[in-house]
Amino acid sequence: LATIEPAIVRVCGDVTFLDRDRLQEQLRPIADAGVAIVDFSDASYVDSSVISQLLACNRARLTSGRAPLRLVVGPGVARIFDVAGMRALMATFDTLEDAARS
Amino acid sequence: MNAVRRAWMVGLALLVLAVFTGAALATHELLASNLARQQQLREAQTLRAQLLRLQLDEETGVRGFVAARDPVLLEPYRSALRRFPATQRALQQLLAALGIDDSRVRAEAVLNARWNATVALPLLIDRQRGVAPHLELRGKALVDRLRVLDAGVFAQITQAASQADRQATVLIDRTLAGGLVAGVLVMIVVGAFATAQLRLSADLERQRRAYEEEKRIADMLQEAFMRTSLPAPKNLDLHATYVPAGLEAKVGGDWYDAFELAGRRILFSIGDVAGHGIDAAVVMSRVRQAIVSVGIAERDPAAILARVNEILLLQDELMVTAICGFIDVDAGEVSYATAGHPPMMLVRASGNVEILPYSGPPLGVAAGVRYRTFTAFVEPGATLVLYTDGLVEQGRNLTDGEARLVRAIAAVGERDPLDPAAALLREVLGSEIPVDDVAILTVSFRDLAKRVTHAPVERRVEA
Numbered sequence: 001l002a003t004i005e006p007a008i009v010r011v012c013g014d015v016t017f018l019d020r021d022r023l024q025e026q027l028r029p030i031a032d033a034g035v036a037i038v039d040f041s042d043a044s045y046v047d048s049s050v051i052s053q054l055l056a057c058n059r060a061r062l063t064s065g066r067a068p069l070r071l072v073v074g075p076g077v078a079r080i081f082d083v084a085g086m087r088a089l090m091a092t093f094d095t096l097e098d099a100a101r102s
Numbered sequence: 103m104n105a106v107r108r109a110w111m112v113g114l115a116l117l118v119l120a121v122f123t124g125a126a127l128a129t130h131e132l133l134a135s136n137l138a139r140q141q142q143l144r145e146a147q148t149l150r151a152q153l154l155r156l157q158l159d160e161e162t163g164v165r166g167f168v169a170a171r172d173p174v175l176l177e178p179y180r181s182a183l184r185r186f187p188a189t190q191r192a193l194q195q196l197l198a199a200l201g202i203d204d205s206r207v208r209a210e211a212v213l214n215a216r217w218n219a220t221v222a223l224p225l226l227i228d229r230q231r232g233v234a235p236h237l238e239l240r241g242k243a244l245v246d247r248l249r250v251l252d253a254g255v256f257a258q259i260t261q262a263a264s265q266a267d268r269q270a271t272v273l274i275d276r277t278l279a280g281g282l283v284a285g286v287l288v289m290i291v292v293g294a295f296a297t298a299q300l301r302l303s304a305d306l307e308r309q310r311r312a313y314e315e316e317k318r319i320a321d322m323l324q325e326a327f328m329r330t331s332l333p334a335p336k337n338l339d340l341h342a343t344y345v346p347a348g349l350e351a352k353v354g355g356d357w358y359d360a361f362e363l364a365g366r367r368i369l370f371s372i373g374d375v376a377g378h379g380i381d382a383a384v385v386m387s388r389v390r391q392a393i394v395s396v397g398i399a400e401r402d403p404a405a406i407l408a409r410v411n412e413i414l415l416l417q418d419e420l421m422v423t424a425i426c427g428f429i430d431v432d433a434g435e436v437s438y439a440t441a442g443h444p445p446m447m448l449v450r451a452s453g454n455v456e457i458l459p460y461s462g463p464p465l466g467v468a469a470g471v472r473y474r475t476f477t478a479f480v481e482p483g484a485t486l487v488l489y490t491d492g493l494v495e496q497g498r499n500l501t502d503g504e505a506r507l508v509r510a511i512a513a514v515g516e517r518d519p520l521d522p523a524a525a526l527l528r529e530v531l532g533s534e535i536p537v538d539d540v541a542i543l544t545v546s547f548r549d550l551a552k553r554v555t556h557a558p559v560e561r562r563v564e565a
Contacts, residue, residue: 014498017378045498047538048491051442052376052421055467062468079500084423085442085463088471 006070006100007033012042017049027057030069036061037070037099044076051084058090070099108298115291122284129277136270142200143263149193150259153207154252156182156189157214161245164222168234179222186214193255202258206251213251217244320383321346333362337482338431339546340368341523345531347378347492347538355382356490358543359390361397366431369397372488372543373424373443376464385420388413389465393426403427403439404473407465411441411473414466422465425488434480434547439473441465444491444500447507449515451483455508485522486545487511492538493530506530522546 007030015023030036038054040046058069071092073081086092093099163179166172190211197204221241228234332340342358355375363369371393375382392410400406403426414422425446427438438446442464448456462473480486487507494503510529519525522544531540 045495047495048374048376048421048423051464052467055421055464059467079504083442083444083460083500085440085461088461089463089468 005033006035006037008037008039008096008100010039010042011046011050014045015043015050016045016047020049020053023050023053027053031057031060032064032066035067035070035100037072037096039072039096039099040077040081041072041074041096042076043074046077046080048084051080051086054086055089070102072096072099111291111294111298115288118284118287118291122280122287125280126277129273129280133270133273133277136266136273139200140263140266140270142196143259143266146193146196146200146202146259147256147263149189149196150207150252150255153186153189153193153210154249156186157210157217157245157248160186160214160218160222161241164225168225168228176226183218187211190214197255197258200262202262206254206258210248210251210255213244213248217241217248220244316379320379332360333368335362335366335368335431337548338368338429339522339548340370340543341521341546342541342543343521343523343527344541345527345536345539347536355386356492356539356541357386357390358488358541359393360543360545361394363398363428368429368431368545369394369426370429370488370543370545371397371424371426372490372541373422373426373441374490374539374541376421376423382420385414385422388417389422389424393424397426397428401428402475403437404462404475407439407441407462407473408471411465411471412469415469421467423491424465425460429486429545434482436478436480436486437475438478439475441473444489444494444504447487447489447511448478448480449485449487449511451481453512453515455511455515457504457508480547482547484547485511485515487522487526488543488545489526490539490541492536492540493527493542496531496534496537 009026009030011023027038030038036057054069054071061067061069068090071081071086071090072095073092081087081092091099091102093102159178159182163176163182166175167179169175190207194204194207197207221237221244225234225237332342334340340360342360344356344358355378356373358370358372360368360370371390373386373389375385375389377385389410392413393406396406396409396413400409406426407424410424410426414420421442423441423443425438425440425443427436429436438458439462440446440460441462443460445460446458448458450456458478459476463471489507491500494500494507497503497506507530510526514522514525514529517525523542526542526544527540
């Protein structure tokens with residue numbers, strides 16, 4: 001899904017620094033997409049390395065003049081994203097449809 | 103060896119195995135067929151010899167009868183006469199099945215019939231004792247021709263047998279050569295696998311050593327950077343603890359810090375550098391120093407974080423979460439700002455546990471970020487609890503982790519330990535090995551007369 005518009009990456013289950021290479025591989029293509037969505041609807045936990053990778057991806061997009069990442073925030077990660085201040089830097093949505101429509 | 107190369111090698115090995123298995127099966131079929139043909143050729147030789155013997159038995163029987171006129175002596179003739187047609191047909195069919203020309207056998211049958219009709223029968227009918235020379239001559243001539251035909255059939259069968267033998271030899275040689283090639287290929291594949299495994303083991307060992315070395319250095323840096331003594335102003339108790347992750351790869355990056363400034367003010371900070379190892383430990387040191395450097399001149403925590411953010415963006419790629427602030431000891435005023443860090447908790451003198459407000463993204467991820475300064479007024483008997491995410495994300499559920507921490511803070515508050523930070527660590531983690539670094543800093547506003555006795559109630563306060 002990362003090669004068509006809007007580019008979407010779905011993140012599921014627990015994702016930690018042990019998965020950083022795989023996540024990086026998935027995030028790389030969406031850095032250049034016009035509209036990029038990372039869907040955390042089915043994610044149950046992410047650690048700070050995931051936050052860091054998302055913010056780095058977002059920073060790369062902003063630096064190249066693209067729109068911020070759109071995050072679909074599921075219940076499993078809502079509190080983590082809230083504490084990490086993600087809402088201040090990226091557009092967050094409750095559903096993938098909302099993120100795609102916006 | 104990467105997964106793709108390994109898959110190719112396994113595929114190649116399977117292909118080689120399939121090819122050689124197919125070849126071995128085909129060769130087995132050919133060899134079995136060849137052996138069956140050789141058996142048929144041996145049977146053909148036997149039948150050929152029987153056919154000649156039957157002709158000779160017929161001739162011997164007739165010769166004996168003619169000489170002695172004793173009917174008993176005719177028995178070999180009769181027996182051979184009965185068996186000759188069946189033997190001849192069996193040989194003829196077998197030669198046809200073997201693809202060998204059977205015209206000579208047919209000719210033998212014709213000669214045998216002619217011998218019987220023109221030689222045997224006249225001799226048997228003739229009642230005169232003795233030999234009829236003209237018949238004997240004819241008989242000999244016919245039998246000689248039959249012998250010549252038999253020799254031809256013998257040569258045909260022998261030639262076919264030699265050919266089958268040569269084919270068998272070729273097949274056996276080919277099988278041996280194929281087996282040799284397969285063995286060599288299997289040895290090559292096994293050797294390649296073994297080499298790859300050895301290389302992988304060596305790489306893993308190298309990585310393990312590098313890992314251990316990095317952990318050792320990171321631990322040293324972490325220990326060197328971690329503040330061992332905390333300020334002890336009157337009416338304020340600061341305690342801290344740090345425990346590295348049980349998992350080596352996660353070690354490094356957490357810190358706590360506190361300095362006493364002029365005017366009984368305490369500059370404090372706690373934070374966590376995303377990433378681990380030496381890089382994280384070095385960045386942690388830089389951020390701590392930057393907070394202290396900026397904090398000496400700047401009184402607004404939000405401005406401190408904003409300035410540190412700009413510094414970090416110039417230097418590093420790593421993300422840092424942090425809280426920094428000032429404590430006015432005499433006024434009981436805590437001003438602070440947060441950058442993507444788990445919020446502080448405040449145990450009121452009443453025993454209520456509050457999660458203090460927070461806002462702002464982590465440091466080092468975006469330029470021009472504006473942070474917000476919050477202010478909390480803290481009464482004597484209250485305790486501030488600052489911590490890093492390892493304390494609340496042990497179970498991989500932040501909401502549950504925070505609830506667990508609130509309960510632990512209340513329980514520790516009731517016991518009033520000498521070192522609340524260490525007691526809190528024990529209360530939350532128990533005997534669990536932390537999966538991430540954990541740093542805890544507690545600031546207790548001294549008032550021995552007012553100790554916590556109430557049940558904890560979690561609520562949020564506005565700054």
